[in-house]
Amino acid sequence: MKVATHIVFGECCLFAASAVFDFHYETPSVLAAAVCSVLPDADYPKSWLGHQLGGVSEDLYRLFGHRSFLHSLLALLLVTAALGPLLWWLTGQPATMIAVGVGYGSHLFADMMTLGGVQLFWPSRAIAVFPGRDEYRVVSGGNSERAFVALALAFALLFYPVSRVGFDGLIYRLGGADTLYGEVTKVTDGDTMTVEVQGRSTPVRLIGVDTPETVAPEQPIGCYGPEASAYTERTLQGRLVRLEIPRVGDSEDAYGRTLAYVWLDTDGDGEYERLFNEDLIEQGYARTTTFSHTYRREFERAREEAEAKGVGLWGACPFPTTAP
Incomplete structure (x- = not known):
């Protein structure tokens, strides 16, 4: 041949x-x-x-x-x-x-x-x-x-x-997602917040990322946790965001928080092109989770690059591991 x-x-x-x-x-x-x-x-x-x-x-x-x-x-x-x-x-x-x-x-x-x-x-x-x-x-x-x-x-x-997206990512994409818009009224920690949607306060947990703990009962404050919480609060507090909620899989976690991707409109054109979940990984504020979701492969690539550069927690914390 x-x-x-x-x-x-x-x-x-x-x-x-x-x-x-x-x-x-x-x-x-x-x-x-x-x-x-x-x-x-x-x-x-x-x-x-x-x-x-x-x-x-x-x-x-x-x-x-x-x-x-x-x-x-x-x-x-x-x-x-x-x-x-x-x-x-x-x-x-x-x-x-x-x-x-x-x-x-x-x-x-x-x-x-x-x-x-x-x-x-x-x-x-x-x-x-x-x-x-x-x-x-x-x-x-x-x-x-x-x-x-x-x-x-x-x-x-x-x-x-x-x-590029994996079979799991393809399935989630084919399943579609619901879209909601709201204002972030409270940041609990790096990966958890409250968003006011149509007059209702909705607790939101970011999909696919895990920032070090800062508010978990009976758990010590995690290395780089305060920095992650501060970054999320600085970036999201009082800001209008778009929530992407996949239709495949659970829409809430065990604590009743809505599982979502949070998108930001960085240039005011109404496109909401910046995925904050991925931003946390790229900046070294969060590790990735291993369960299947829409952007799992994209997040893993971002995590590998951040880890290789030693940014954020990858350079500040001893032996960080990927979250379960």
Whole structure:
């Protein structure tokens, strides 16, 4: 198959794996999957990669032949074990190690779908193919490969948005949300407040975030709790906000507080574009919770960035942990 085919299929597999196995990735992982999706063709001098490698590719071809060792499960394990931890160390992102395995493995699976197959269990000379009947497999360079690329591209475009928000986030988005507007009349602590909605005082608990405790009975004041409470009060007190209340799942917690996302209109145009829940995480005032909700993956990405920068509680508190 052509190099473009392998890259498209590799990215499709990365997006699908992220959606199914619930890990998030950034640009380094996308690049790692693309590069590793063409690595097995290092043993074929006529391939695009073979031309780049020159004599190295010819030596590999003489030693192993095409679609043998470099197209085997053994090579997949060795490459993932060698490159994966290195990229994780260089980028600080564990998803890059997963991307190495997914990208390399996608090439093997794609070549299994051609007429020639691969020696997947090298050094055994047995040829692995999928599916079993020749007429259902891809002919390299033919119309069937073009159809395969089109199908892989369609699936990549389908899986990409799901991989960014997760299946749980997609379900919450499809379920919709109720919208209410009100004024914040009281801030209890960093993640709890009272909002007056249509003349009724409504206690609100922010979804997906957990600021250190400051008012919990019989609990000590948490590290960076006063700072978080002060930030929330300074930002929200007396301000008009938009409450986003998901229709999927519980609308109230065990204490009868409305579970919501709080949106702010920062420039006065009525758009309410700033999500305060996420703002708390980005500024290092809150940890994330682990239960499913609409913006869980976005919040986790923000938390990782804040933790890496050491902002807020991540730099001030000893060994903060993710909230349950």
